Amino acid sequence: MTSRTAPASPQSPASSDLSGLPMPLPDPAEVGRLYDRFTALGDASLGENLHFGYWDSPDSTVPLAEATDRLTDMMADRLRVGPGARVLDLGCGTGAPGVRTARRTGAHVTGVSVSAEQIRRAEALAEGAGLAGRMTFRQANALELPFPDGSFDAVLALESIIHMPDRGRVLAEAGRVLRPGGRIVLTDFLERAEIPAAGRPAVERYLRDFMMTMVSAEVYPPLLRAAGLWLEELLDISDHTLRQTFVLLSERIRKARAELTGRYGEEMVDQFDPGDLVGIEEFGYLLLVAAKPGR
Numbered sequence: 001m002t003s004r005t006a007p008a009s010p011q012s013p014a015s016s017d018l019s020g021l022p023m024p025l026p027d028p029a030e031v032g033r034l035y036d037r038f039t040a041l042g043d044a045s046l047g048e049n050l051h052f053g054y055w056d057s058p059d060s061t062v063p064l065a066e067a068t069d070r071l072t073d074m075m076a077d078r079l080r081v082g083p084g085a086r087v088l089d090l091g092c093g094t095g096a097p098g099v100r101t102a103r104r105t106g107a108h109v110t111g112v113s114v115s116a117e118q119i120r121r122a123e124a125l126a127e128g129a130g131l132a133g134r135m136t137f138r139q140a141n142a143l144e145l146p147f148p149d150g151s152f153d154a155v156l157a158l159e160s161i162i163h164m165p166d167r168g169r170v171l172a173e174a175g176r177v178l179r180p181g182g183r184i185v186l187t188d189f190l191e192r193a194e195i196p197a198a199g200r201p202a203v204e205r206y207l208r209d210f211m212m213t214m215v216s217a218e219v220y221p222p223l224l225r226a227a228g229l230w231l232e233e234l235l236d237i238s239d240h241t242l243r244q245t246f247v248l249l250s251e252r253i254r255k256a257r258a259e260l261t262g263r264y265g266e267e268m269v270d271q272f273d274p275g276d277l278v279g280i281e282e283f284g285y286l287l288l289v290a291a292k293p294g295r
C-alpha cells in the first residue's frame with residue numbers, strides 16, 4: 001500500500017496531530033475504490049452493517065448482527081428526529097443503518113458514500129424494504145457535500161469519519177448542511193492511551209489496510225468549536241464494542257477460512273481477520289453528539 005498525505009491547514013491536522021500513531025491520511029477516491037472492491041465481493045466482513053457491535057456487558061452472548069443493529073439504534077435515537085425529518089447518512093455503506101434509521105424514526109434519509117458500488121446496493125436495499133420513497137442515495141464526498149446550507153435536521157456518521165482525511169472539514173460541512181438546532185451523531189476510533197510497542201504493528205496494519213486513522217479525545221472540542229458546533233456528549237464505548245466485535249469476527253473468519261480463502265484469496269482473508277487486535281485496550285471507540293446552536 002502506498003503512503004498517502006494531504007496538505008495541513010488549521011482545519012486539517014497532520015496525521016501525527018490526531019494521535020500518537022504516524023498514519024497516512026486517507027484519500028477519498030482510493031477509499032471509494034476499496035469499498036467498491038469489497039462490496040462487489042459480497043459480505044466478507046460484517047454483512048450489511050459495516051460497523052462494530054454494541055454489547056451491554058463483556059459476557060453478553062448477543063450475536064454480532066444484533067449488536068451492530070443495536071449500535072445503529074443508539075445513534076438513531078440520539079438524532080432526536082421523527083416523521084418527516086431529513087437525515088443525512090454520511091458514509092452510508094450499503095444502506096442498512098439508513099434503512100433501520102428510516103424505519104425507526106419515520107424520517108427521510110439521504111445516504112452518501114464515495115463508493116458507487118455501495119450506492120447501487122443501498123438503492124436496491126431501500127427498494128426491497130419498500131422505503132424507496134423515503135430514501136435517496138448519492139455518490140459524494142463528505143468533504144464537499146452537494147447540498148445547500150441548512151438542508152438537514154440531523155447527520156448520522158456511523159464509523160465513516162475514520163476514513164476521512166480532514167475531520168475538521170467534515171464537521172464544518174456537516175455544520176453547514178444542518179439547520180440551526182440540528183444534531184450530528186458520529187462514532188470514531190479513539191486512542192485511549194498510547195498504543196504500546198507490542199500492539200503497534202497490528203494497529204498500524206489494520207489502519208493502513210483499511211485506509212483509516214484514529215484520534216485522541218482532545219482533538220474533538222477545538223474542531224467542533226471551529227465548525228460552530230456544540231459538544232453535547234462524548235462517550236468512550238470501547239468496552240462495549242471493540243473486543244467482542246474483534247473476537248466474533250475473527251472466530252467467524254477462522255471457522256470459514258478454507259471457504260473464504262477459495263473465494264477471496266489468502267491475503268484478503270488475513271486482512272479481514274482482526275484477531276491480532278484483541279486485547280489492545282488502548283485502541284478504543286467513541287460516540288459523539290454535537291449540535292448546531294439555534295432553533
Ligand SMILES: C[S@@+](CC[C@H](N)C(=O)[O-])C[C@H]1O[C@@H](n2cnc3c(N)ncnc32)[C@H](O)[C@@H]1O
Binds near residue numbers: 159
Ligand atoms: C466502515 S463503512 C460504514 C458504513 C455504514 N455507515 C455502516 O455503518 O454500515 C465507512 C463508510 O464511509 C464511506 N466514506 C469513507 N470516506 C468517505 C468520504 N470522504 N465521503 C463519503 N463517504 C465516505 C465509505 O464509502 C463507507 O460507506
